Amino acid sequence: MSREAYQVPSMGGGQNGFGADNGFSAMAVDSPSVVYLCGECSARVPLKRGDQIRCKDCGHRVLYKERTKRMVQFQAR
Template identity: 40%
Template sequence: MSDDDRSFFTTEGGSNIGKATNEPVTYICSECGADVSLLTHGAAVRCRTCGCRILYKKRTRKMIQYEAR
């Protein structure tokens, strides 16, 4: 891995770019509209209310900043 590749994963100035968090990701069911939260990567992608397997990812409310090269 070159120095340019490693600079993408580092955080400068205390920003959260590249840091992994253990917050649950919230999805919306396509059929019933229920909020479904998934915490682990091995969890079944299925609505707990109706059993539908089509989920849409909810848009985040926090500000996200990307660096342009």
């Protein structure tokens, strides 16, 4: 009984799922940024998908999402 050595499946062209050609790099450029507030210095930090979660002014890593400006209304019953 002969055994063949295990071979890692290829993803067509030798690219792994973590390379630059996986489609996520182009999506990060086109995605809109969301503005967060820094928990340390209260600076407004715009972040896009894939950006590091870090304040660009002080380097603090706790960011809070800004409150929405549109009217939210609930009906009481």
